[in-house]
Amino acid sequence: MTGRDVTIISDFDGTIAERDVGHHFFEAFIPRRSEHEALLEKWKLGLISSRECLEREIAMLEADRSDLDRFIEGERFDPFFRDFVDFCERRRFDLLIVSDGLDYYIDAMLMKFGAGFLEYRANRLILDGDRIAGVEFPWHDPESCALCGNCKKRHVLELREAGRLTVFIGNGLSDRCASGHADLVFAKGELLDHCRKERIDCLPWRNFRDIERDLTARLLLRD
Numbered sequence: 001m002t003g004r005d006v007t008i009i010s011d012f013d014g015t016i017a018e019r020d021v022g023h024h025f026f027e028a029f030i031p032r033r034s035e036h037e038a039l040l041e042k043w044k045l046g047l048i049s050s051r052e053c054l055e056r057e058i059a060m061l062e063a064d065r066s067d068l069d070r071f072i073e074g075e076r077f078d079p080f081f082r083d084f085v086d087f088c089e090r091r092r093f094d095l096l097i098v099s100d101g102l103d104y105y106i107d108a109m110l111m112k113f114g115a116g117f118l119e120y121r122a123n124r125l126i127l128d129g130d131r132i133a134g135v136e137f138p139w140h141d142p143e144s145c146a147l148c149g150n151c152k153k154r155h156v157l158e159l160r161e162a163g164r165l166t167v168f169i170g171n172g173l174s175d176r177c178a179s180g181h182a183d184l185v186f187a188k189g190e191l192l193d194h195c196r197k198e199r200i201d202c203l204p205w206r207n208f209r210d211i212e213r214d215l216t217a218r219l220l221l222r223d
């Protein structure tokens with residue numbers, strides 16, 4: 001699999017960040033719990049898009065920017081992600097973060113982590129001073145995918161068309177669209193279940209050290 005320039009495309013929530021930051025934030029600050037659970041169930045069943053789900057979650061939210069800032073403070077990264085960023089730099093692999101979550105906490109967490117230089121593509125949280133005012137979808141493309149706010153498949157396909165060897169890393173339902181299109185897929189959690197069910201070739205992983213080791217073997221890299 002060597003010979004082509006490599007781009008690693010990684011999900012954020014539950015993949016780079018240990019937990020699904022967006023989901024847990026909404027769970028903590030949406031007071032109408034049963035209504036929220038019913039909404040998530042509809043999304044899981046594919047009855048509503050993640051765009052619609054996210055718009056309604058923001059509307060149901062009773063929190064402001066300072067609540068979000070405090071919440072982010074407690075969130076952690078995969079313990080081996082920092083080493084993985086260095087590994088990518090050493091190997092001259094591009095690393096792109098794609099997320100159907102929100103730019104605000106991705107940006108804040110990357111900055112805090114000293115990785116603010118990493119490129120990410122996500123939905124955009126709209127703030128009006130301290131007030132969380134809404135969400136915008138700069139990457140939304142209903143013609144290519146009706147399910148996602150920011151469909152990860154699009155980013156994978158664009159990179160493949162540009163001749164890159166694409167490695168996709170994910171863990172959740174919002175990673176399903178991309179999983180059938182990357183050259184190499186690392187999956188855990190619900191994404192692993194999905195890949196097994198759909199017979200999509202993938203490598204299971206627990207943390208970024210597993211990925212570094214498997215990539216080294218698969219791409220026949222030498223130290």
Ligand SMILES: [Zn+2]
Pocket residue numbers: 145146147148150151152153177
């Ligand atoms: Zn999609």
